[in-house]
Amino acid sequence: xxxxxxxxxxxxxxxxxxxxxxxxxxxxxxxxxxxxxxxxxxxxxxxxxxxxxxxxxxxxxxxxxxxxxxxxxxxxxxxxxxxxxxxxxxxxxxxxxxxxxxxxxxxxxxxxxxxxxxxxxxxxxxxxxxxxxxxxxxxxxxxxxxxxxxxxxxxxxxxxxxxxxxxxxxxxxxxxxxxxxxxxxxxxxxxxxxxxxxxxxxxxxxxxxxxxxxxxxxxxxxxxxxxxxxxxxxxxxxxxxxxxxxxxxxxxxxxxxxxxxxxxxxxxxxxxxxxxxxxxxxxxxxxxxxxxxxxxxxxxxxxxxxxxxxxxxxxxxxxxxxxxxxxxxxxxxxxxxxxxxxxxxxxxxxxxxxxxxxxxxxxxxxxxxxxxxxxxxxxxxxxxxxxxxxxxxxxxxxxxxxxxxxxxxxxxxxxxxxxxxxxxxxxxxxxxxxxxxxxxxxxxxxxxxxxxxxxxxxxxxxxxxxxxxxxxxxxxxxxxxxxxxxxxxxxxxxxxxxxxxxxxxxxxxxxxxxxxxx
Numbered sequence: 401x402x403x404x405x406x407x408x409x410x411x412x413x414x415x416x417x418x419x420x421x422x423x424x425x426x427x428x429x430x431x432x433x434x435x436x437x438x439x440x441x442x443x444x445x446x447x448x449x450x451x452x453x454x455x456x457x458x459x460x461x462x463x464x465x466x467x468x469x470x471x472x473x474x475x476x477x478x479x480x481x482x483x484x485x486x487x488x489x490x491x492x493x494x495x496x497x498x499x500x501x502x503x504x505x506x507x508x509x510x511x512x513x514x515x516x517x518x519x520x521x522x523x524x525x526x527x528x529x530x531x532x533x534x535x536x537x538x539x540x541x542x543x544x545x546x547x548x549x550x551x552x553x554x555x556x557x558x559x560x561x562x563x564x565x566x567x568x569x570x571x572x573x574x575x576x577x578x579x580x581x582x583x584x585x586x587x588x589x590x591x592x593x594x595x596x597x598x599x600x601x602x603x604x605x606x607x608x609x610x611x612x613x614x615x616x617x618x619x620x621x622x623x624x625x626x627x628x629x630x631x632x633x634x635x636x637x638x639x640x641x642x643x644x645x646x647x648x649x650x651x652x653x654x655x656x657x658x659x660x661x662x663x664x665x666x667x668x669x670x671x672x673x674x675x676x677x678x679x680x681x682x683x684x685x686x687x688x689x690x691x692x693x694x695x696x697x698x699x700x701x702x703x704x705x706x707x708x709x710x711x712x713x714x715x716x717x718x719x720x721x722x723x724x725x726x727x728x729x730x731x732x733x734x735x736x737x738x739x740x741x742x743x744x745x746x747x748x749x750x751x752x753x754x755x756x757x758x759x760x761x762x763x764x765x766x767x768x769x770x771x772x773x774x775x776x777x778x779x780x781x782x783x784x785x786x787x788x789x790x791x792x793x794x795x796x797x798x799x800x801x802x803x804x805x806x807x808x809x810x811x812x813x814x815x816x817x818x819x820x821x822x823x824x825x826x827x828x829x830x831x832x833x834x835x836x837x838x839x840x841x842x843x844x845x846x847x848x849x850x851x852x853x854x855x856x857x858x859x860x861x862x863x864x865x866x867x868x869x870x871x872x873x874x875x876x877x878x879x880x881x882x883x884x885x886x887x888x889x890x891x892x893x894x895x896x897x898x899x900x901x902x903x904x905x906x907x908x909x910x911x912x913x914x915x916x917x918x
Contacts, residue, residue, distance in 0.1 A: 402453065404460045406483025408608070416448050416466050416479055418491060419784070423608070428557045430511035430578045430788070432491045432604055435779075436468040436475050439502040439591035443780065444468040444475070458485040474498035475506060477600070489606040497598040502591040507564055508602045511571070511578035512536070514795060522554035527565055536579060540799040541570040542759040549581060558609055563602035572799075573755035574778040576785075577792040623870035625889060626902040627878050631865035633836045635879070638855060639687055639715075639844035641813045642675055649682055653856035656685050656715045658812060658844045663702040664693035664722065672703075676712040685713035687812065687844060691751075693722040696731045700738040707742065714744035715842075718771050718812065725756035726763040733766070747771040747810060753778070754796050761803045769841070770800060771810040774831075777817055786816070786827060787872050787892045790834050797838040808841035815846050822913035824849035826890035829915055833877025833888075836863035854879060854886055854917060874899045874910065887918040 402413045409428075411421040417433035436444040451464040462481040467474065477495030493508055519538035525531050526548045536554070537545050546552070546568040551560040564583035571580045583602070584590075594600075637655040640648075649657065659675035661668040672688075679686050692699055707714075719727045719735055727748035735746055745768035750756035754772045757763055764770050776789035793811075800809050814831065818824050828851050835843045845851065861881030868875045874897055876889040891897045891910035900907050901918070910916060 402455070404455055404483060405458055406460065406489055407458050407485045407487035409483065409487050409489070413462060416446055416464060418481060418489065421489070427513045427516050429606065430513045432508065432510050434466065434477065434493050435505055435507065435509045435582070437503060437505040438473060439504060441504055444470045444473055459483050472499055473501045487608040490603065492603045493601065495600040497594045497596055500593065500595045502593050504590045505582065505584060506594070506600055507583040508604050510559060510581040510604055512581070514572065514577050514791065517554065517579060520554055522552055524549055525551040537570055539802055540572045540758055540795055544569050544586070547585065552581065556609055558607045560605045571779065572792050572795045573758055574753050575774055575776055575789055575792050576779055577789050622898045622900055623868055623874040624900045624902050625874065625876055626867045628865035632862040632880065633839065635858065635861055635863055636836050636840050637842040639812070639842060641844055641846040646678060646681060651853045651856060652851050653859040654682065654684060656687050657682070658687040658689055660689045660691065661703065662691040663699035664695070669706045672706050673710060676710040679712055685715040687715050687718060689718040689720060691720050691722050692731050696734050697738065700735055704738050711742065714742045716745045716747050716769055718747040720751040725752060726750045726760045729766065745769055758799060764804045764807060767807065769808045769810055770804045771812045774811040774814040781817070783823060784872065790830055790875070791871070793834045794838040797840060809839065810842040810844070811835060811840055812842065812844035813846035814843060816849060820913065821849065825852070826892055826913050826915045829877055829888050830875045830890050830892065833863055837865060852888055852915065854888060858886065873897055888915060889918060890915045
């Protein structure tokens, strides 16, 4: 990463993209980058070459060649990124399809930050030249807030698009803490075959209107971590998805164990029996996630027959459709009639994304619990994006409560893909804290990443409100039970950090990805 200046703007160059574009303390754009998505929506990674950077005190010029290569896919583009003393930015992609392949998207994406934009007014110019006054959605919009975008302006910032028809989606639906303006429109057919030799050129230009007076450089200080002891939230019930090690579950005082069963095919009985044995050994109940196929009544009876001799404790039944976005109402009705022993609440929702629940809100009717997965890597997989997306949990919870009412909300499962165990431990501790402060009732983690054993000592306690002045650098969770309190501080970066604890004025050095107990 390299810090750059464009007049009054501060920003970061990162792997062919511009990130965290700030005017003083205000983030005006989260990121500008090029996305190449294959026929299954997989993001094709980027490799840079021939990089030249001219960084001056108030402007910059960056040029490079970018290749996106995976299997039969190869797209190459020349990047020309410019920042001027008046605060204007220009991001140009001049690309060529090297090999013929099928794509869902090739183009520039612009991410707008949530905290600075949610609920704020904006003006959208269409490709035909007409203008519409609107606002960024406060709660998560189930569908695209704006279509047919040539330019969007808000609070003195205009972003203009050339080379394609753009539209905006609310990425919080998928767990990303941003709105995304992208191309090509979703109403057009996809995937589309692009043939070798096809040229694709797009440009995004940012202008400040009017250009502000030059501002002093933003001071970068060490992060400060603050605690608000007057606001507390119940610790969410902590679950893990199989396969998982018994001793690990015992160490963190897991509240329950998730087992996935598919009664439409044979062999599920053995998985259910092993899960029941593990849960009994640990003295905890099961979250039984049932994938239901084309014959729900018959499949649910098979499950009931398999449960009868095992008689496990069941926390809840999570009913998931084999096909379709959310739990059908008929499946929930059948389950209530058939799965009577052991008796337990019923959860409806989706096994895909929160998007599906948000777009099919009637799924909550008749359900005792509303559940959906959490995945910070749907669109991008770098560590900084994963950390940014922690902030999305409260928006998801607020939106879900707007139509689910007082029904408990469950994140199940939470998936994190990383080969860095230290980063995983730090991120998971922060994720649990964000989930608690957002009001989630249950959180089910999937995979073999480690959560801090401190959760066991404070099981049944509270998570206190807290705030980091630089949550992308250092964040944490504060646990309290009775008169005992513990702070877990996480360095979410690969660089050493020093954090100041506001409640006592002390400082604490943190090694890269370190998770410490205070």
